[in-house]
Amino acid sequence: MRPMLATPTVTIPSGDAWQHEVKWDGMRVLADVSEGALTVWSRTERDVTVAFPELGGLATEYADMLLDGEIVSMQGGTPSFAALAERFHVTDARKARQLAEQAPVTLMTFDLLRLYGVELMDRPWSDRRATLERLELDSPRWQTPPTFDDGVVLHEATKEQGLEGIVSKRVDSRYTPGVRSPFWLKSPHRGTVSVVIGGWRPESTGTVRSRLGAVLVGVPGPGGLRYLGRVGSGLAGKLGTALMRELEPLASDESPFGTEVPAVDALGATWVHPVLVADVQSLGLGGQGRLRQPAYKGLRVDLTPGDVDEQGLGE
Structure with missing residues (x-):
């Protein structure tokens, strides 16, 4: 139940x-x-x-x-x-x-x-x-x-x-x-939403792809994930290292997003199969439907992408 x-x-x-x-x-x-x-x-x-x-x-x-x-x-x-x-x-x-x-x-x-x-x-x-x-x-x-x-x-x-x-x-x-x-x-107060991770970017877009710099997130919608933005804050230290271990085996040749990901966000990105759910704090959605000042809080292994909806953006 x-x-x-x-x-x-x-x-x-x-x-x-x-x-x-x-x-x-x-x-x-x-x-x-x-x-x-x-x-x-x-x-x-x-x-x-x-x-x-x-x-x-x-x-x-x-x-x-x-x-x-x-x-x-x-x-x-x-x-x-x-x-x-x-x-x-x-x-x-x-x-x-x-x-x-x-x-x-x-x-x-x-x-x-x-x-x-x-x-x-x-x-x-x-x-x-x-x-x-x-x-x-x-x-x-x-x-x-x-x-x-x-x-x-x-x-x-x-x-x-x-x-x-x-x-x-x-x-x-x-x-x-x-x-x-x-x-x-x-x-x-500062809303916590559950989102699906669809890609990630390293700290540097150069030849050295070392530490995790940001994740690209969205919520399920027609034709794929609806893009909500890039989340970089909160990924330093152990949280980012642990998340990187989860992301690496999920690499995909195709973007899971059904809406456009701006070129500035997609630059240097590695797409992943959309199976990981994460909690993100933000100040709500901005005018373009992007999360305002988002910060990564952690993975939600108790949730699946099917538990994430647009109405509540998670629980």
């Missing part, structure tokens, strides 16, 4: 029909406790349990429950997506335990979909939330952050604290798996 998604908005709703939560910068998961064991599912329905051994204790809290939440890696008091990205790829249990000891993650739970075998998705959000809070999930490794009545105040507070933004939810909303719902609205 895939989680319910939020729709982007520029207007924060108000009134008794809405409640508001912090939008965490992490990895969206469903945490399923059943028969004394925990299974953690990514947005693409991939079993990522082995990558997060520090969450295993959830199975001792209650005998049966299905939680929706966000796994975050806290660095200096705020979530760091870059720090979390290293955990996505881990399939070796020993390495996962080492990473968990060095920098453990926390599961921020915000919805309860099943409890003791009773499905709750058709119940209003307010009922599900009240039941979730009664579970009193509160530990260093999992917790249920509060909700707030005033979305505007929360939006400003999260901006001051360096958090990603807020999510506003209709109190009467049912849970609709896999749907980008108008009853959940997200209001990020």
Whole structure:
């Protein structure tokens, strides 16, 4: 099952029909406790349990429950997506335990979909939330952050604290798996979008093609990717080196873009098969449909190109 998604908005709703939560910068998961064991599912329905051994204790809290939440890696008091990205790829249990000891993650739970075998998705959000809070999930490794009545105040507070933004939810909303719902609205500060990588350029367009300089990105559209621009910021250091290892075996003779890539961006580019999804921060789209001041945040191994859409540009 895939989680319910939020729709982007520029207007924060108000009134008794809405409640508001912090939008965490992490990895969206469903945490399923059943028969004394925990299974953690990514947005693409991939079993990522082995990558997060520090969450295993959830199975001792209650005998049966299905939680929706966000796994975050806290660095200096705020979530760091870059720090979390290293955990996505881990399939070796020993390495996962080492990473968990060095920098453990926390599961921020915000919805309860099943409890003791009773499905709750058709119940209003307010009922599900009240039941979730009664579970009193509160530990260093999992917790249920509060909700707030005033979305505007929360939006400003999260901006001051360096958090990603807020999510506003209709109190009467049912849970609709896999749907980008108008009853959940997200209001990020500097928007994070998910895009597909279609090519890359080295730092220099000369004869020496050493370090990664930029990636060319887009979203799926008719005839190929719709070009959104060149992303160079954020590729220095380990992130860029790791991404280069992923890109090299994907080289292609043909551009995957269905819209024109300007010559200045295509100069010296190596096209790749469009299979990698990355998160990019930006100030939105400019007049030519290009991302404004984009910065690379990391690969989303929990997403496929089919999960990226033009409406939300990811989640």
